[in-house]
Amino acid sequence: MKNPLSPIPKRRFLSGxxxxxRGNRISVANPTSIVSVELMEKTRVYFPEAHxxxxxxxxxxxxxxxxxGFDSIMPEFSVQQEAEALGCVVDWGNPTMMPDAKTHPxxxxxxxxxxxxxxxxxxxxxxxxxxxxxxxxxxxxxALIGKVMGPWTLSYHLxxxxxxxxxxxxxxxxxxxxxxxxxxxxxxxxxxxxxxxxDVVVVADHATGDLISPKTYQDFxxxxxxxxxxxxxxPTILHICGNCSDRLRLxxxxxxxxxxxxxxxxxxxxxxxxxxxxxLVGNIANKNVLFGGTPEDVYKQAxxxxxxxxxILAPECAVPLQTPIANLKALVEAAKEGYSKMSC
Amino acid sequence: MKKEEIDSFYxxxxxxxxxxxxxxxxxYIGKGITPISILNEGLIGAMSVIGQEFKTSQIxxxxxxxxxxxxxRGIEILKxxxxxxxxxxxxxxxxxTVKGDIHDIGKNLVVMMMTGAGYEVIDxxxxxxxxxxxxxxxxxxxxxxxxxxxxxxxxxxxxxVVKAIRQALPxxxxxxxxxxxxxxxxxxxxxxxxxxxDAVRAVExxxxxxxxxxxx
Numbered sequence: 127m128k129n130p131l132s133p134i135p136k137r138r139f140l141s142g143x144x145x146x147x148r149g150n151r152i153s154v155a156n157p158t159s160i161v162s163v164e165l166m167e168k169t170r171v172y173f174p175e176a177h178x179x180x181x182x183x184x185x186x187x188x189x190x191x192x193x194x195g196f197d198s199i200m201p202e203f204s205v206q207q208e209a210e211a212l213g214c215v216v217d218w219g220n221p222t223m224m225p226d227a228k229t230h231p232x233x234x235x236x237x238x239x240x241x242x243x244x245x246x247x248x249x250x251x252x253x254x255x256x257x258x259x260x261x262x263x264x265x266x267x268x269a270l271i272g273k274v275m276g277p278w279t280l281s282y283h284l285x286x287x288x289x290x291x292x293x294x295x296x297x298x299x300x301x302x303x304x305x306x307x308x309x310x311x312x313x314x315x316x317x318x319x320x321x322x323x324x325d326v327v328v329v330a331d332h333a334t335g336d337l338i339s340p341k342t343y344q345d346f347x348x349x350x351x352x353x354x355x356x357x358x359x360x361p362t363i364l365h366i367c368g369n370c371s372d373r374l375r376l377x378x379x380x381x382x383x384x385x386x387x388x389x390x391x392x393x394x395x396x397x398x399x400x401x402x403x404x405x406l407v408g409n410i411a412n413k414n415v416l417f418g419g420t421p422e423d424v425y426k427q428a429x430x431x432x433x434x435x436x437x438i439l440a441p442e443c444a445v446p447l448q449t450p451i452a453n454l455k456a457l458v459e460a461a462k463e464g465y466s467k468m469s470c
Numbered sequence: 471m472k473k474e475e476i477d478s479f480y481x482x483x484x485x486x487x488x489x490x491x492x493x494x495x496x497x498y499i500g501k502g503i504t505p506i507s508i509l510n511e512g513l514i515g516a517m518s519v520i521g522q523e524f525k526t527s528q529i530x531x532x533x534x535x536x537x538x539x540x541x542x543r544g545i546e547i548l549k550x551x552x553x554x555x556x557x558x559x560x561x562x563x564x565x566x567t568v569k570g571d572i573h574d575i576g577k578n579l580v581v582m583m584m585t586g587a588g589y590e591v592i593d594x595x596x597x598x599x600x601x602x603x604x605x606x607x608x609x610x611x612x613x614x615x616x617x618x619x620x621x622x623x624x625x626x627x628x629x630x631v632v633k634a635i636r637q638a639l640p641x642x643x644x645x646x647x648x649x650x651x652x653x654x655x656x657x658x659x660x661x662x663x664x665x666x667x668d669a670v671r672a673v674e675x676x677x678x679x680x681x682x683x684x685x686x
Contacts, residue, residue, distance in 0.1 A: 223570065223621070224621070287575050288535060288575055288578060291531055291535055292532060292535045292536060292539065294532045295486050295532050295533065295536050296486045296536065337530060337531045337532075338530050338531065338532065339529075339530045342530070342532070413622075413650075413651055413653070414653065417651075418653075446621075446622035446651070447622070448622060
């Protein structure tokens with residue numbers, strides 16, 4: 127039977143996100159950054175300017191579609207846009223270095239001040255304006271992905287990772303205080319990104335599998351994530367790094383449309399456990415494959431994930447800046463082979 | 471020390487209240503137990519249980535951070551006693567996150583675990599240039615150097631540090647490396663003496679290298 131879904135990137139992505147009408151092949155997208163030094167050289171748009179200027183941000187982000195052939199454009203490359211708006215001093219890095227927060231100004235929940243004009247802060251405005259530019263230029267054809275930091279990640283930025291993790295045991299009320307205040311930043315920024323033109327917003331919240339237990343996620347973050355999803359309204363994808371094999375059902379319960387996951391989580395197991403109640407986006411390994419491997423290595427992993435039944439193919443996380451373009455293109459090439467008989 | 475006694479140190483390491491550890495160490499000093507026994511059998515013995523539980527995912531990073539905080543407090547109380555008895559450490563370990571990298575949680579876990587395992591640790595912090603490593607090696611004559619990096623860009627800097635140490639010193643300390651983007655292959659390529667995936671394995675690696683050194 128001829129498939130009725132025409133091969134337009136945006137439709138391919140959206141059907142993957144909602145887990146239906148698979149079309150002739152899997153969608154390839156990037157919930158996190160796929161910018162590399164090579165991509166900056168090709169577009170002549172470099173870090174750190176691309177984090178701070180909406181026109182440059184949009185231009186560099188669009189290269190993911192124009193040059194690499196991905197179905198999506200995701201303009202927020204760093205994880206520090208909100209951190210600066212909330213008062214952290216951010217080193218915006220350079221072409222080979224991602225930005226990093228240099229100060230962690232809040233040690234108590236009542237020291238957290240969320241500015242009334244949050245969305246007017248330059249580091250947030252740049253993302254909203256870049257999305258508007260992208261909507262005008264690509265909104266009919268390409269999936270536009272927004273990205274916000276969840277309250278757990280924002281707490282790392284504002285309090286420091288080590289301090290925050292220790293409070294889980296020594297001062298759980300303080301942890302809850304931080305999450306409750308900072309969730310407002312996540313919701314506000316996500317809603318405005320959807321209004322600016324994003325088709326879906328990635329909620330990156332680094333309660334990673336290697337750092338905290340599933341019970342900690344369940345006790346502290348699950349109710350907050352449920353509220354975030356309710357209040358954002360539009361589609362969301364959760365991004366949490368690390369091996370989260372033991373808590374996939376909790377992410378389903380949290381109400382995300384998709385989960386962006388790592389290679390450490392076996393795709394076949396994930397598909398079985400999640401049971402199409404949430405789409406799976408991933409999970410090609412960065413370190414050994416996209417960054418350190420060959421196009422053949424990328425091909426093999428991509429085919430494994432496709433055959434396992436992953437809904438959207440993607441790098442597992444923001445790719446290292448030295449990732450070769452040839453490896454990123456190999457991901458798209460692997461997808462173009464379509465589904466195997468086994469995965470039909 | 472009996473198993474029940476080690477268990478009481480274990481409970482003190484897991485307790486969110488620092489007073490539990492303070493009281494316990496003081497109680498053992500008061501009982502006339504040697505400080506080396508309190509350190510090796512009590513604190514280090516209990517910390518190795520924590521390490522194993524972490525390795526097998528029975529506990530997570532917050533519990534390790536808490537245990538390390540409590541352990542440090544225990545050692546602080548014990549220090550004057552140890553100095554009085556001139557107890558020597560297993561070896562001297564200098565560690566730092568290489569230049570360009572300001573991430574330190576992994577490095578801090580290694581510092582805590584190494585201290586907990588009985589090594590004298592000198593922590594140079596983050597964003598450490600190679601000249602600073604060379605300067606400290608000349609001054610402190612450590613047995614081991616630990617290099618940490620979280621970023622793929624800064625892991626390349628590690629190679630530069632290893633090269634500089636090997637070029638500058640005829641008998642360099644053993645160099646061990648670790649950090650999220652690293653692999654054993656990369657560690658071999660830059661000619662490090664060892665690679666460890668996490669803080670517990672770092673202690674096991676250094677213990678092994680120390681034993682090998684002793685056999686030579």
